[in-house]
Amino acid sequence: MAFVSHSQRDPNGMYTFSSRPRAVENRSKYREPPQEQSHINYGNIMYDRRVVRGNTYAQRIIPTTTQPDPAEIQRQQELRRRAIARKQAREQFKPKTPEALQGRKHIDVQTELYLEELSTVIVATDTECQTDAFLDRPATPLFIPAKTGKDVATQIEEGELFDFDREVQPVLEVLVGKTMEQALLEVMEEEELACLRAQQRAFEELRSAEMAEVQRLQEQERRHREEKERRIAQQKEALKREKEITEKIAARAYTQQYFADLLPSVFTSLRSHGYFYDPVEKDIETNFFPWLMDEVHNSLEKRYTARELLDTIIDDVTQKRLESFKDPEPQPQETDK
Amino acid sequence: MHMRHFRPRPLQEIGCAALSRSKGSGSDQLRVHMSGSVVSRTRAPVAFGRRAVPRLFEELRDPDPERRIRTLNSLCDLVHDPERLYQTVTGGFMDQIQVLLKDENQAVRRKTCELLHLLTSHSLGRQSLLVSSLVSPLSQLLDDPSGSCRTSIHRVLNRLALLPAGAQALLPLVPKLMQKLKEDQEDQEEELVLLLSTLSSCCRSDAVPALSLDGVALLRHKLEHQRTEVRRNAAGTMKELSVPLEGKRQICEEAVIPVLAALLLDEDLEVQTNSAGTIMNTVILTEGKRQVLDLDVVPVLLDLVSKQDQDQNQDQEVWIRRRSLILFCLRTLTSVAEAPEGRVLLLDQVPLLVHQTQEDQDQEVRRAAKTALRVVTWTP
Numbered sequence: 001m002a003f004v005s006h007s008q009r010d011p012n013g014m015y016t017f018s019s020r021p022r023a024v025e026n027r028s029k030y031r032e033p034p035q036e037q038s039h040i041n042y043g044n045i046m047y048d049r050r051v052v053r054g055n056t057y058a059q060r061i062i063p064t065t066t067q068p069d070p071a072e073i074q075r076q077q078e079l080r081r082r083a084i085a086r087k088q089a090r091e092q093f094k095p096k097t098p099e100a101l102q103g104r105k106h107i108d109v110q111t112e113l114y115l116e117e118l119s120t121v122i123v124a125t126d127t128e129c130q131t132d133a134f135l136d137r138p139a140t141p142l143f144i145p146a147k148t149g150k151d152v153a154t155q156i157e158e159g160e161l162f163d164f165d166r167e168v169q170p171v172l173e174v175l176v177g178k179t180m181e182q183a184l185l186e187v188m189e190e191e192e193l194a195c196l197r198a199q200q201r202a203f204e205e206l207r208s209a210e211m212a213e214v215q216r217l218q219e220q221e222r223r224h225r226e227e228k229e230r231r232i233a234q235q236k237e238a239l240k241r242e243k244e245i246t247e248k249i250a251a252r253a254y255t256q257q258y259f260a261d262l263l264p265s266v267f268t269s270l271r272s273h274g275y276f277y278d279p280v281e282k283d284i285e286t287n288f289f290p291w292l293m294d295e296v297h298n299s300l301e302k303r304y305t306a307r308e309l310l311d312t313i314i315d316d317v318t319q320k321r322l323e324s325f326k327d328p329e330p331q332p333q334e335t336d337k
Numbered sequence: 338m339h340m341r342h343f344r345p346r347p348l349q350e351i352g353c354a355a356l357s358r359s360k361g362s363g364s365d366q367l368r369v370h371m372s373g374s375v376v377s378r379t380r381a382p383v384a385f386g387r388r389a390v391p392r393l394f395e396e397l398r399d400p401d402p403e404r405r406i407r408t409l410n411s412l413c414d415l416v417h418d419p420e421r422l423y424q425t426v427t428g429g430f431m432d433q434i435q436v437l438l439k440d441e442n443q444a445v446r447r448k449t450c451e452l453l454h455l456l457t458s459h460s461l462g463r464q465s466l467l468v469s470s471l472v473s474p475l476s477q478l479l480d481d482p483s484g485s486c487r488t489s490i491h492r493v494l495n496r497l498a499l500l501p502a503g504a505q506a507l508l509p510l511v512p513k514l515m516q517k518l519k520e521d522q523e524d525q526e527e528e529l530v531l532l533l534s535t536l537s538s539c540c541r542s543d544a545v546p547a548l549s550l551d552g553v554a555l556l557r558h559k560l561e562h563q564r565t566e567v568r569r570n571a572a573g574t575m576k577e578l579s580v581p582l583e584g585k586r587q588i589c590e591e592a593v594i595p596v597l598a599a600l601l602l603d604e605d606l607e608v609q610t611n612s613a614g615t616i617m618n619t620v621i622l623t624e625g626k627r628q629v630l631d632l633d634v635v636p637v638l639l640d641l642v643s644k645q646d647q648d649q650n651q652d653q654e655v656w657i658r659r660r661s662l663i664l665f666c667l668r669t670l671t672s673v674a675e676a677p678e679g680r681v682l683l684l685d686q687v688p689l690l691v692h693q694t695q696e697d698q699d700q701e702v703r704r705a706a707k708t709a710l711r712v713v714t715w716t717p
Contacts, residue, residue: 186417193458198654200499204541205610205661206701211580212617212668213708219621220675 380414381407389415390424394433402442409437409448416455426461431469438474443483450478450489457496466497467506476510479517484525491531498538507539511546514539518555526564533559533570540577544584552578553587560596565605572600572611579618588615589624598634601641606658609641613665620672629669630678638666639686660699667705674713683713 045051100106270276381404384392393415396408415421437449453471456462466472478490494510497503514536518529540547556578559571575593578584588594593615600612616634619625629635642663673679683690690710 182417189417189458197499198657202657202661205614205664208576208580208614209617209661209664209668209701209705212614212621212665213671213705215580215618215621216668216672216675219672223623223675 379407380411383411383415387424390421390430391428394428394430397433397437402440402445405437405440405442406444406448409445409452413448413452413455416452419459422456422459422462426456426465431465431471435469435471435474438471438478443481443486446478446481447483447486447489450486450493453493454489454496457493460500463497463500463503467500467503472506472510476513479513484528487525488527488531491528491535495531495535495538498535501542504539504542507535508543508546511536511539512550515547515550515552515555518559526567529559529562530564530566530570533567533574537570537574537577540574544578544581547574548578548581548584548587553584553591553593557591557593557596560593560600565603565608568600568603569605569607569611572597572608572615576611576614576618579615582622585619585622585625588619589622589628594619594625594628594634595632598629598632598637601634601637606655606662610658610662610665613638613641613662613669617665617669617672620669623676626673626676626679629673630676630682635670635673635679635682638669639689642666642670643689660702663702664705667702667709671705671709671712674709680713683709687713 097106267276381393381396383389390412393408393412397405399405399408412425416425434449434453437445440446440449453466453475457466475490475493479487481487481490494507498507514532517532518536536547540552544552553575556571556575559567560575562568562571575588575597579588597612597616597619600608601616603609603612616625616629620629670679670683674683687710690706690713
């Protein structure tokens with residue numbers, strides 16, 4: 001960007017500023033963030049050269065037309081010289097066409113039909129304009145913000161326009177109908193199952209009740225039967241016992257009868273066997289008689305011995321007689337043995 | 338439907354679907370399939386018509402678990418329709434489901450269990466489930482670390498056990514279920530409810546295995562749980578357990594009757610019904626009669642029987658449930674009347690029973706009341 005602005009001091013000492021017209025810079029729409037600006041633009045007022053220092057009521061008024069000081073003039077001359085030097089330096093750095101090669105020469109050639117003067121100075125005309133005086137400030141125009149975003153266009157074709165409510169009705173009917181059908185199917189299924197289960201349960205309960213009845217009757221039967229058997233057994237027992245008793249009675253009667261005359265016969269036999277004895281008699285018998293018998297026996301013994309003795313004596317005598325008879329002659333035998 | 342001339346173009350497919358309202362195939366497509374694109378982020382796109390189910394099953398082989406979850410979501414939606422269910426079951430996809438049950442991703446397993454749960458809502462699905470021997474992988478999944486997966490499994494087993502053949506098939510699982518009952522934890526109430534309900538269905542078909550594993554003692558503990566559903570199901574299982582003779586004896590031994598008598602005064606109708614049923618089964622035994630008379634339960638039962646006069650204008654379902662309660666109470670009273678002390682107590686109540694015999698609406702109740710009357714006024 002070529003700064004073609006000059007700010008210099010007028011010969012009067014006034015500060016002037018001029019610059020070439022230039023296009024407005026393409027600045028961003030919004031301000032820079034405030035800190036930067038404040039950094040740049042904000043300066044301490046105490047050190048600002050533009051601010052007047054000291055008291056203002058007795059300041060020297062700068063005369064408008066004064067002779068410039070010789071120092072002032074020198075300084076300005078210096079400035080001028082420096083500006084010219086700068087310009088020359090700048091001219092030096094302007095690119096120029098390079099020197100021609102050996103054997104060649106640069107020639108200016110007219111290519112265009114018309115001659116054109118090339119100059120850096122652009123022909124400019126001054127124009128002035130001046131607003132009309134005493135015109136009111138016009139009203140601010142309506143602020144329409146710039147358009148952002150993409151432009152999109154749409155076009156409704158033939159046949160795209162339709163009334164949703166009317167169109168959706170058949171679809172909705174079908175949807176709802178199918179869902180209801182499905183739901184009805186499931187509900188019927190469940191109901192069927194529940195019905196079956198209820199029926200099954202009712203049947204089961206009836207069955208349990210009937211089974212209980214059957215079992216009760218069975219039990220009753222069993223009990224009756226057992227009772228009956230017990231009674232029969234009891235009865236048999238009773239009968240047996242009765243029979244036994246009758247037998248016993250019969251046996252008793254018989255034995256009684258049998259042994260009716262047992263007692264006398266027993267007594268008789270006992271008496272006959274000598275179990276009832278008179279003690280004196282017995283005593284006589286047991287004690288006296290054996291002694292008596294023994295005595296008798298003894299005496300008889302004596303008698304027998306005596307007799308025997310006698311017999312032997314007699315025998316002896318007869319023997320002797322016999323012998324005496326035999327010896328003289330053989331006589332007829334005497335057998336008086 | 339009156340079509341306008343200018344119809345917006347992208348929604349044309351909906352119009353076609355509306356025009357061609359086919360019997361089953363289009364109905365559940367709408368939620369899932371609008372112009373072939375994905376409507377909801379959680380659902381995979383569904384092919385049209387007959388190709389829907391096979392295509393989804395092909396997509397299930399995808400290694401990415403997110404996609405599998407989406408496909409499973411769509412499958413779950415589709416299977417509500419019986420025709421799709423039939424296609425799933427007969428198309429030989431059950432073994433693929435079996436593979437999915439062993440998947441590492443917990444959400445996939447949970448969704449597969451939900452799919453199975455939907456399958457069991459139909460008899461064909463249940464049968465195919467029983468046939469395809471999915472019971473053993475399911476029982477392995479019972480030990481799954483994730484809670485929601487276990488809950489879904491319990492739901493499947495619960496539904497399966499409602500079928501008599503299913504209950505039979507689940508009988509080998511009863512020891513495992515009893516084990517689960519033993520090691521019950523605090524935060525698994527939902528599972529507990531479902532577990533007890535499954536157990537009651539299994540015991541309905543055969544109560545002996547559960548009895549032999551100390552079922553009565555375990556259930557007695559559960560009868561005092563705070564939550565109503567747990568009590569209800571525990572009482573129901575107890576009722577099933579009390580049907581065989583061994584069960585009755587065990588109940589008398591373990592002193593369960595006091596607990597049941599307390600439950601008769603519970604607010605919930607179901608709990609009352611179930612405990613009345615258990616008592617009804619138990620008093621058949623002489624020991625039970627004695628205990629019941631000792632605990633003075635008879636006035637409670639009489640009260641329950643006579644309370645139904647006030648609720649004449651209740652709706653049908655509640656009335657049906659009350660009816661079963663009344664039936665059970667009447668049968669219990671009949672059994673109690675066979676004991677001499679019980680008969681003495683009930684002879685005073687003969688007018689009530691007479692009234693019941695004539696006035697009640699339901700034929701079963703009348704019959705039961707007649708029997709009770711007969712037993713009470715029986716003389717040798």
